[in-house]
Amino acid sequence: xxxxxxxxxxxxxxxxxxxxxxxxxxxxxxxxxxxxxxxxxxxxxxxxxxxxxxxxxxxxxxxxxxxxxxxxxxxxxxxxxxxxxxxxxxxxxxxxxxxxxxxxxxxxxxxxxxxxxxxxxxxxxxxxxxxxxxxxxxxxxxxxxxxxxxxxxxxxxxxxxxxxxxxxxxxxxxxxxxxxxxxxxxxxxxxxxxxxxxxxxxxxxxxxxxxxxxxxxxxxxxxxxxxxxxxxxxxxxxxxxxxxxxxxxxxxxxxxxxxxxxxxxxxxxxxxxxxxxxxxxxxxxxxxxxxxxxxxxxxxxxxxxxxxxxxxxxxxxxxxxxxxxxxxxxxxx
Amino acid sequence: xxxxxxxxxxxxxxxxxxxxxxxxxxxxxxxxxxxxxxxxxxxxxxxxxxxxxxxxxxxxxxxxxxxxxxxxxxxxxxxxxxxxxxxxxxxxxxxxxxxxxxxxxxxxxxxxxxxxxxxxxxxxxxxxxxxxxxxxxxxxxxxxxxxxxxxxxxxxxxxxxxxxxxxxxxxxxxxxxxxxx
Amino acid sequence: xxxxxxxxxxxxxxxxxxxxxxxxxxxxxxxxxxxxxxxxxxxxxxxxxxxxxxxxxxxxxxxxxxxxxxxxxxxxxxxxxxxxxxxxxxxxxxxxxxxxxxxxxxxxxxxxxxxxxxxxxxxxxxxxxxxxxxxxxxxxxxxxxxxxxxxxxxxxxxxxxxxxxxxxxxxxxxxxxxxxxxxxxxxxxxxxxxxxxxxxxxxxxxxxxxxxxxxxxxxxxxxxxxxxxxxxxxxxxxxxxxxxxxxxxxxxxxxxxxxxxxxxxxxxxxxxxxxxxxxxxxxxxxxxxxxxxxxxxxxxxxxxxxxxxxxxxxxxxxxxxxxxxxxxxxxxxxxxxxxxxxxxxxxxxxxxxxxxxxxxxxxxxxxxxxxxxxxxxxxxxxxxxxxxxxxxxxxxxxxxxxxxxxxxxxxxxxxxxxxxxxxxxxxxxxx
Ligand code: NA
Ligand code: NA
Numbered sequence: 001x002x003x004x005x006x007x008x009x010x011x012x013x014x015x016x017x018x019x020x021x022x023x024x025x026x027x028x029x030x031x032x033x034x035x036x037x038x039x040x041x042x043x044x045x046x047x048x049x050x051x052x053x054x055x056x057x058x059x060x061x062x063x064x065x066x067x068x069x070x071x072x073x074x075x076x077x078x079x080x081x082x083x084x085x086x087x088x089x090x091x092x093x094x095x096x097x098x099x100x101x102x103x104x105x106x107x108x109x110x111x112x113x114x115x116x117x118x119x120x121x122x123x124x125x126x127x128x129x130x131x132x133x134x135x136x137x138x139x140x141x142x143x144x145x146x147x148x149x150x151x152x153x154x155x156x157x158x159x160x161x162x163x164x165x166x167x168x169x170x171x172x173x174x175x176x177x178x179x180x181x182x183x184x185x186x187x188x189x190x191x192x193x194x195x196x197x198x199x200x201x202x203x204x205x206x207x208x209x210x211x212x213x214x215x216x217x218x219x220x221x222x223x224x225x226x227x228x229x230x231x232x233x234x235x236x237x238x239x240x241x242x243x244x245x246x247x248x249x250x251x252x253x254x255x256x257x258x259x260x261x262x263x264x265x266x267x268x269x270x271x272x273x274x275x276x277x278x279x280x281x282x283x284x285x286x287x288x289x290x291x292x293x294x295x296x297x298x299x300x301x302x303x304x305x306x307x308x309x310x311x312x313x314x315x316x317x318x319x320x321x322x323x324x325x326x327x328x329x330x331x332x333x
Numbered sequence: 334x335x336x337x338x339x340x341x342x343x344x345x346x347x348x349x350x351x352x353x354x355x356x357x358x359x360x361x362x363x364x365x366x367x368x369x370x371x372x373x374x375x376x377x378x379x380x381x382x383x384x385x386x387x388x389x390x391x392x393x394x395x396x397x398x399x400x401x402x403x404x405x406x407x408x409x410x411x412x413x414x415x416x417x418x419x420x421x422x423x424x425x426x427x428x429x430x431x432x433x434x435x436x437x438x439x440x441x442x443x444x445x446x447x448x449x450x451x452x453x454x455x456x457x458x459x460x461x462x463x464x465x466x467x468x469x470x471x472x473x474x475x476x477x478x479x480x481x482x483x484x485x486x487x488x489x490x491x492x493x494x495x496x497x498x499x500x501x502x503x504x505x506x507x508x509x510x511x512x513x514x
Numbered sequence: 515x516x517x518x519x520x521x522x523x524x525x526x527x528x529x530x531x532x533x534x535x536x537x538x539x540x541x542x543x544x545x546x547x548x549x550x551x552x553x554x555x556x557x558x559x560x561x562x563x564x565x566x567x568x569x570x571x572x573x574x575x576x577x578x579x580x581x582x583x584x585x586x587x588x589x590x591x592x593x594x595x596x597x598x599x600x601x602x603x604x605x606x607x608x609x610x611x612x613x614x615x616x617x618x619x620x621x622x623x624x625x626x627x628x629x630x631x632x633x634x635x636x637x638x639x640x641x642x643x644x645x646x647x648x649x650x651x652x653x654x655x656x657x658x659x660x661x662x663x664x665x666x667x668x669x670x671x672x673x674x675x676x677x678x679x680x681x682x683x684x685x686x687x688x689x690x691x692x693x694x695x696x697x698x699x700x701x702x703x704x705x706x707x708x709x710x711x712x713x714x715x716x717x718x719x720x721x722x723x724x725x726x727x728x729x730x731x732x733x734x735x736x737x738x739x740x741x742x743x744x745x746x747x748x749x750x751x752x753x754x755x756x757x758x759x760x761x762x763x764x765x766x767x768x769x770x771x772x773x774x775x776x777x778x779x780x781x782x783x784x785x786x787x788x789x790x791x792x793x794x795x796x797x798x799x800x801x802x803x804x805x806x807x808x809x810x811x812x813x814x815x816x817x818x819x820x821x822x823x824x825x826x827x828x829x830x831x832x833x834x835x836x837x838x839x840x841x842x843x844x845x846x847x848x849x850x851x852x853x854x855x856x857x858x859x860x861x862x863x864x865x866x867x868x869x870x871x872x873x874x875x876x877x878x879x880x881x882x883x884x885x886x887x888x889x890x891x892x893x894x895x896x897x898x899x900x901x902x903x904x905x906x907x908x909x910x911x912x913x914x915x916x917x918x919x920x921x922x923x924x925x926x927x928x929x930x931x932x933x934x935x936x937x938x939x940x941x942x943x944x945x
Contacts, residue, residue: 013677015864047813049806050560056452062556075461075469076453145377156463164379165463168757175686181757196675197684355796356788363579366572366763370756392566394575398796399803407793408533408800409899415531416910423531430532434540438807441543441555442562449559472566476559 004228005039009058010067011051014044018191018250019216022123023067026218026243033235038228040065058219059115066219067122070108071152078296079111082303083119085128085211087154087286089307092124092213092248093322094314099215102310107303118225120240122216123247126255130206130274131186132177132198137206140277148184149173153289154210160285161278177201186210189251190258199266207273209282216247337495344489345404351482352401355394362390381464389472396479403435403486406504420497423504428494435487439480446477517817520545524808525893534899535797538804546811554814561806565799569759575795576762577619581632582787582794583769584743587778596733606708606715608644609654610701612637616658617697620665630659630897631794634904647714648909650707653917656890656897657700657924663886665693670885673856674878678864688879691939692932699924707920743768797903801896832870836877836933839863840884844926847888848895855885876941880932887925890918 008027012019027040043063045051054066055073070083083104090098098104099121112119131150137143144162155165168176168185176182178201185202187193199205218240225233262269274282294301365387372378402408415423454470496502524541528534546554565571597611604610612633619629633655641651663670666686675685708715747765750756756764773779846855860881867877889897892915902911936943 015677048557048560049564049810050557051564053560053563056449057557057560060448060452060556062553072461075465076456076458147373147379151462153463159463164373164377165381166379166384176757181755181760195680200684352789352792355792356785359575359579359788359791359795360784362572363576363763363766366576366760367767370750370760370764374755388567388569388572391572391575394792395795395799396562396566398792399800402793402796402800403533405793407797407903408535409797409903410531410533414529416907418531426530426532430530430536430540434532434536434543438536438539438543441552442558445556446559446562448556449563473559473563476562 001037002229003037003039004232005041006064006224008040008042008065008067009048009050009054009063010042010044011054011069011072012045012067014046016044017195018125018247018254019067019123020044021250022216022243022247025246026067026239029239029242030235033239034232038232038235054219055115055117058221059117061221061223064221064224068217068219069122069214070119070217074152077111077115078293079299079303081153081293082300082307083108083111083215083217085214086307087157087210087212088283089212090311090314091318092126092215094311094318095213095215096121096124096244097314098307098310102314103306104310107306111299111303112219113222116222118220118222120218120220120237121244122218122240123244124216124251125188125211125214126248126251127189127208128186128211128214129189129193130208130210131184132193132202133184133204133206133272134177134180134202135183136204136272137274137278139275140281143278146184147182148186149176149182150184150186150210154186156289157210157282157285160289161281174198174201188214189255190262191251191254194258194262199262199269203268203270204272205269207271209274209279216244334499334501337492338501341489341492341496344485344492347482348400348404348486348489351397351479352405355397355401358390358393358397362387362394365390381460381462382466385460385462385466389466392472392475396475397482399479400482400486403483404489420504424494424497427490428498431487431490431494435490436484439484439487443477443480443484446473446480450474450477515820516545516549516815517812517820520808520812520815520817528893533800535800535804538801538808542804542807542811545815546807549811549815554811555807557810558807561810562803565802565806571802573759573762574798575791576759576766577629578631578635578794579787579791580747580762580765580769581635582790583766583773583784584632584636586783586787587769587773587776600730600733604708605712605717606704607718608637608641608646609650609704609708609715612641612654613658613697613700613704616655616661617665617693619659620661620693629662630656630900631798631904633659634901635790638901638905638909642906642909644718645716648913649917650714651917652901652905652909652914653919653921654700654704656895656901656914656918657921658697659901660886660889660897661693661697663889664689664696664882666690668882670856670882671878674860674882677856677860678874678878680874680878684875685878685882688875688939688941689882692879692883692928695931695939696925696928699928700921703920703924743772794904798900801899832872835866835870836872836880839867840880840929840933843881843884844887844891847885848891848893855888856881871944873936873942873944876932876936876943879939879941880929883925883929883932887922887929890922890925892918 008023010020010023014020023040023042027042030038030040048057048063050057052072054063054068055076057063058066070080071085073080085095089095095104099108105120108119131148135142137146140161143158146163147166148158148163149168150158150163150165155163159165166182168182173182173185173187174196177185177198185198187196187198193199220236228236290304294304365383369380369383369387372380372383415426418426450470450473453473458469459465459467460469493502497504520541523545524538527537527541530537543555597607597614600607600611615637616629616633619632638651638655641654642648662668666689668686668689671685671689674680704715743765746768747761750761750764755761770779770784773783843855864874864877868874889895892898895918898911898914898918901914902909905914932939932941
């Protein structure tokens, strides 16, 4: 039987926790399930030196597959934005349901197809935290002119309510926040934020709204995929799906552990939620921006429509199940 | 020989043109970064487009600077032996080096850099950040453009070496130290 | 194995004296095409793009620009001369001022290329004019210009924080003491050397026409404006008005303003400074591009896996491990750049160190100090190339190689001190 080796380029550096563990698990699963017929060789960013070149490299066939996040390609293909996570959008469980049962997967292939690629869900961080702030945000006025590192669509929403989104190299983030070059920084969640040390210099840790279910992605060059025999394709599918599930639960585990650490060692850190008027303003801004995006592209309109309809239906059930349970628990304790 | 001299001077002019553009980009970049800092405090204004313009200009500085520095011999050499060599020997080193190393290296970067830029053009790639600069192909095409001029500067090393071999020119006067004060 | 052979070939080729950047690139090209085919080089535009978008490296041209303007306005010269005066007729005064100015630059940026080049442009001509030994002068500049990697803020520390999962702020704090000790030992070395060999660093001739008091007053006056500029740069970083990159622009514009105040300003001067800056920047980045092609071929032909295999054979005990790890990094530092080491070697060493209960913060500082040394070790030390690029032609590479040796020994001494007496530096070897 033929043996295959797939070269995978990931956006992350070597040993980047949680994200990098996902590709390692995937490669291991594929190798074991195929009894060594299919090997995945992972190249981290230190090797290919192009963390944000994964899209182009997989498209051109320089790599067979990639592990990254869909919203990084927004500048190239605007519709890729919608397959990671949207402000005020679905949570991880709802979004996975949309991908696998609600038509999300088909829409994703429609977007990536013209670029000769397939895209699959690649692991979820769960709700991302809203960011570290050095001063408490009490009203909309406190946001005006606030300099914050917040990329992408969420940055645009923040900009609508007066924040100045700022580009800062990740290596400079800690120093920039410490010295007030910026006033706030959004990263991921406790486990990864802890590594950068923000808890030492910012007291206010805000709860999330902007990336309620950040989904990574496996990208595969279509010609490479078509060359694989059907059984190996199925092994890949299963391995990608379990690796994604693993990442979601790994995130939950690592974040819970890191949060316990922060609470114990940094009593200065307080959890905050933006005041209601800010949420209202951002919610309106988000709606407006989505409307703009929908008017610019038919495909975008189709995806937004699908996501909103699905969210509505799915949330109604979440409300009487997950939310009801968590509320009950909160009252009982 | 006459057309070699003419070609040599044409190629040198190309490298100087690159240098001229790079110098302009250098001054604009210093002003751009300075303005962005001042604007942040004076007007409490952060423009992502201007922030991106910083690295666009910075890329032009070093990418177009490389061919310029090839012409002015501004690139570092390990000169343990080189300094003591005769003009002829230096000329042969530069001639062979340019043909074997510079021109093929420039060709490969130009070739792949070209498809890289064309790809960005066809996708209509722009910045992924709110308010960022559109038309990524413009800055990406600086890569093949720089490589093209690296190639002409490599060819220029060859023509200059031929002039040195013919006794028409010397290497000393061209040393980087002159251009660097 | 191809990667190892390529190293050897590159080393030999460099001796022909063809520009370093293109020797790296050219050798990589032949080996790359031979081993992997031409399409391997389709990765080059991506790698170049990564350099283009690296806003931290943007500080390189900006700090060079600041250095060149300072030099053209002769203010830096006056600063160094005045600082030399402040040390009175002390032999070695210029070298000590260079170290102090280097330390100040180090505290404002982590970019070695910019510091070495700026110092090379500013203080090398002054030292040579005052009959300093070429080796001492170049060694002092390379060593003090490289301080930027251990004195925070520093790119090495930021990368290590990322690779080892340590808070960058903690790393910055931990690196302060080792940096200070290093600077102190450099100065001590100059003092001892000039005591026994005063001819290598002659004292500035005393000017009898003015009184000592006036000399000190004059010196202080000339020191104030350039020092104010450095304070603007450092201050803007420490108070958070600007990132290191932005502060370099503040410094550049500040230098132009000083030129205006001192009536040295002309558009010709600014254009000339831009021209010099472009040349030097191009030299630095050409090496970066050549080296990235080189390391690309090295890793895509399996050189990184081979290295990993070799490192797995390290013996197991804590001290044996530390000494061997430091030796490996030191030796690799002769050949490959610190980013490669940080990203390829350190992740292999880290889990071993962690399993042994070694304090990772301490381990990180050891690595940083060690990597800083790699900037100075011949034949591939980047600082040496950078300085050679701006030195006058009569300063030969061999002068720089010989001049840097004592400073490398001092660095290794400090490294050994941190290994043996971590508590002196406010750290502990284990948790
Ligand atoms: Na995030
Ligand atoms: Na530094």
